[in-house]
Amino acid sequence: MWHRAGIPLEIEVQVNPNVKLKPIDCALLLEVDCGRRPIESNASPEEIVLVERVWNKFREGQIIDVVDTRFNGQYDEDEMLIVLTLGLICSKDMLEARTSTRQVVRYLDREAELHSRLII
16 A cells, blocks of 8 residues: 555545645655665766656666666566656656646556656
């Protein structure tokens, strides 16, 4: 079950299904799956900011390369792609470009197809 600020996402969807996810929510999605903090001061210049690193790998068609190696390949690749893509979608600066919590749950439950055009 996905959580946001200690509140299960499913409950939040019931209370306010049209609320948009905040960039901090996305940072948490990406932190967990990539195994690193949003800012890594010891990283190379192109890898300091996690969201930028994930965007770059997405553009290169290699987004799966950002997955934490500690998973040892023990994950569903389609599911991981959905979560990483959602992390990018809700990290957008413009609120209107982000998806609602209800839609996020639909993507996670695979009730709706996540199109890459939503990212661009």
